[in-house]
Amino acid sequence: MRLQQLPLKFFDTHPHGDIMSRLTNDTDTVSTIISQATTQFATAGIIVAGSLAAMLGMNVVLTLASVITVPMVAILTKFVTKRTRRYFRRQQEELGQLDGLIEETIYGYKMVKAFNRQQNVKDHFNQMNDSLRLTSTKAQIWAGFLMPFANVITNVGFAGIACVGGVLVVNGMATVGIVTSFISYTRQMVRPVIDIAGVFNSLQTAIAGAERVFDVIDEMPEPADSPDAVPLSEPRGDVEFRNVSFSYRNDKKVLKNISFLVHSGQKVALVGATGAGKTTIVNLLTRFYDVNEGQVLVDNKDIRKYTRSSLRDCFSVVLQDTHLFTGTVRDNIRYSKPDATDEEVRQAAVTANAHGFIMSMPKGYDTILSGNSDILSEGQRQLISIARAVLRKAAILILDEATSSVDTRTEFHIKEAMEHLMKGRTTFFIAHRLSTVQNADVIMVINDGKVEEIGTHRSLLERKGSYYRMYQSQYKLTRIIDQYPEF
Numbered sequence: 063m064r065l066q067q068l069p070l071k072f073f074d075t076h077p078h079g080d081i082m083s084r085l086t087n088d089t090d091t092v093s094t095i096i097s098q099a100t101t102q103f104a105t106a107g108i109i110v111a112g113s114l115a116a117m118l119g120m121n122v123v124l125t126l127a128s129v130i131t132v133p134m135v136a137i138l139t140k141f142v143t144k145r146t147r148r149y150f151r152r153q154q155e156e157l158g159q160l161d162g163l164i165e166e167t168i169y170g171y172k173m174v175k176a177f178n179r180q181q182n183v184k185d186h187f188n189q190m191n192d193s194l195r196l197t198s199t200k201a202q203i204w205a206g207f208l209m210p211f212a213n214v215i216t217n218v219g220f221a222g223i224a225c226v227g228g229v230l231v232v233n234g235m236a237t238v239g240i241v242t243s244f245i246s247y248t249r250q251m252v253r254p255v256i257d258i259a260g261v262f263n264s265l266q267t268a269i270a271g272a273e274r275v276f277d278v279i280d281e282m283p284e285p286a287d288s289p290d291a292v293p294l295s296e297p298r299g300d301v302e303f304r305n306v307s308f309s310y311r312n313d314k315k316v317l318k319n320i321s322f323l324v325h326s327g328q329k330v331a332l333v334g335a336t337g338a339g340k341t342t343i344v345n346l347l348t349r350f351y352d353v354n355e356g357q358v359l360v361d362n363k364d365i366r367k368y369t370r371s372s373l374r375d376c377f378s379v380v381l382q383d384t385h386l387f388t389g390t391v392r393d394n395i396r397y398s399k400p401d402a403t404d405e406e407v408r409q410a411a412v413t414a415n416a417h418g419f420i421m422s423m424p425k426g427y428d429t430i431l432s433g434n435s436d437i438l439s440e441g442q443r444q445l446i447s448i449a450r451a452v453l454r455k456a457a458i459l460i461l462d463e464a465t466s467s468v469d470t471r472t473e474f475h476i477k478e479a480m481e482h483l484m485k486g487r488t489t490f491f492i493a494h495r496l497s498t499v500q501n502a503d504v505i506m507v508i509n510d511g512k513v514e515e516i517g518t519h520r521s522l523l524e525r526k527g528s529y530y531r532m533y534q535s536q537y538k539l540t541r542i543i544d545q546y547p548e549f
Contacts, residue, residue, distance in 0.1 A: 067283040070350045071310075079162030084278055087157055088271035095268040099261045106254030113251035120240055127226040128248040131219035135212050135255055142208045143266055149201035151270040156194040158274065163190060205266075212256045219252065220245055284370070285352065293372040297457040298361050299326040299488030301347065306356035308346060316342045318511040319356070324504065326457075329489045331499035333532065334508035340492045341382070343508070344460050347490070348377055360458075378454035382463040382492075384440070384447040391420055392427040394446055398454040406453060414449035416442070459484060461491035496533050505529065 065081075073081070117125040167174060167183055174183055227241030301324040308317040316339050324330050332340040345351050346358055349370055357364050365373055378398065386394050395407050402410075407427065411417040419442055423429040431437060438446070451459065481501075493499050500519045507515040507522070507529050515527050522529035 065278070068278075068281055069284040070345075072281055074310075077159075077162035077166070079165030080158040081278075082165060083158035083161035084274050087161070088154060088274045091154075091271040092268045092275065095261075095265060099265060099268075102254075102257055102261050106258050109254045110251050113247045117244060117247050117251075120243065121230070121236055123230065124223060124227060124236065124241070124244045127223050128219065128244060128251065130222065131215055131248075131252055132255055134215045134219075135252070138211055138215065139208065142204055146201050146204045147266050147269070149197055149204065150266040151273065153194065153197045153201055153267070154270040154274055156190065156197055160187070160190050160194055163187060201266075209256065216249075216252045216256065219248065223248055287369045288366060291367055291369045294360065294368040294376055295372070297376040299376075299457040300324070300359075300361050301458070301488060301490075302357075302359040302362070303343070303346075304357045304359060306346065306353050306358060308342060308351065308354050310342075310351075316511050317346075320511070320513055321356075322506065322513055322516065324488060324490075326488055327486055328503040329484055329491070329501070331502035331505045332490060332492045332508055333494070333496065333499060333505060333529070334514075336494075338508040339511045340508050341462060344379075344462055344490060344492065347458075348379065348460070349373060376457045377460055378451035378456040378458070379460045380444075380447050380451045380462065384443045386431050386438075386443055386446060388430075388432050390428050390430055391423070391446065394431060395427075395449045395453055398450045402453055407449075410449045410453035411446075413452045414445050416445035416449045419445070457487060459487050459489040459491075461489070461493075463492055463494065496529075507532075 065085075114125070114129070117128060163183075163186065167187075174180060223244055224241070227236060227244060230236035231238055231241060303320050303322050306317055306320045307315055309315045320339075320343070332343060334340055342351075346353055347360075347365075349365055352366065359365065360368070360373070360376070387397065392404065392407050395410055396402050399406070404427070408417065411420055411427075420427055420429075451461075491499070491502075499505055502519065505515075505517060505519060505522055506513050507527075509528060515522055515525065515529055517525070523533060
């Protein structure tokens with residue numbers, strides 16, 4: 063599927079509901095109308111060709127008089143479709159926007175209920191739906207002009223044939239029977255032409271949908287591996303950022319000339335304010351995005367010199383936004399390693415401290431999960447995601463706020479499990495709770511797209527810089543919470 067070839071940037075910049083509309087409404091519209099039009103074009107072509115051949119065999123002059131209506135219908139069709147095209151295009155765009163609103167509302171319905179925004183959502187839906195209805199009405203009104211005017215042109219053509227035929231009969235160049243036959247043949251020939259004109263008008267909807275589908279097809283795919291790319295086999299886990307700059311948009315750099323070196327087996331914590339660029343570092347390391355300037359190296363080689371699939375095989379990733387697929391708990395854990403045995407899945411769940419709550423579910427590991435439903439708490443979903451990463455046993459482990467949705471006790475157990483998991487593996491973990499990064503070999507403070515400070519927990523506290531201020535603010539907050547537990 064083409065979507066699987068597109069870069070992450072495409073999905074980050076397009077509403078999911080609009081993408082789904084392109085895959086369903088637009089493709090279905092194109093398929094339906096094209097299938098109908100193909101049959102009608104073929105039938106009309108045969109009828110027109112046969113009628114024209116018979117008419118030429120009887121009288122050339124009357125044939126020329128008969129076919130004069132065809133270019134007139136063509137001109138009318140061009141005039142009408144020129145106006146309907148923009149309305150049909152806008153109709154498909156507004157339908158995609160409406161589908162996007164519906165998808166967002168269903169996905170975030172709990173939030174809609176929590177903030178009592180049902181009426182606002184309803185009003186927004188009605189506003190978009192009214193705009194879609196108005197656009198569709200205008201498109202259909204213009205499309206409705208075609209058939210009546212085409213019939214008028216046809217009737218005028220019949221009158222013209224009768225006049226020309228009368229003159230020929232008077233001059234002895236044709237008989238009344240031939241003129242009558244010509245009127246019948248003209249009706250047979252013009253009717254398919256009018257039907258084709260109607261189909262061509264309907265094709266504007268398909269063209270509008272096809273344009274939106276082709277926008278996806280024409281989207282630049284994820285860059286192919288370079289011709290000299292080689293598989294990354296038996297990775298050690300050395301990582302280096304060398305003068306890396308990156309921006310999601312051209313007007314603002316997210317990372318600014320960042321350089322650092324991480325040796326195999328080191329635990330690296332990335333801390334800093336929201337939006338400082340911590341997750342961007344992970345996105346570049348995994349090649350979700352490619353750097354604008356500089357190099358990212360794994361095992362002393364630019365990651366663009368590795369095949370993308372082999373590079374990603376060396377990562378185990380736990381993202382901040384967890385995602386589970388429809389299927390059993392076992393299938394969701396096994397997603398990172400499809401050939402894993404049931405025992406390996408169970409051991410991964412035990413390591414991630416997920417085994418206990420999984421066994422308390424109705425069917426244990428065979429319990430069916432339904433995508434993003436609320437069968438599990440956010441913390442339980444995160445534990446399953448961690449178990450998935452544990453099962454991968456990759457050389458480089460990436461934890462993006464992996465314990466953000468679990469309680470303190472569960473976090474303690476996860477930290478114990480992670481200590482075993484991180485042995486011998488290069489680990490990057492993004493955290494806002496500084497209590498989770500104190501044992502890191504290297505702590506990097508990211509601020510405004512730059513590495514502001516780097517060192518161990520103790521050395522950074524002694525420096526009394528940004529990390530020290532962050533730690534003190536969290537420590538004071540913790541003391542306040544402990545002092546007033548009722549809050």
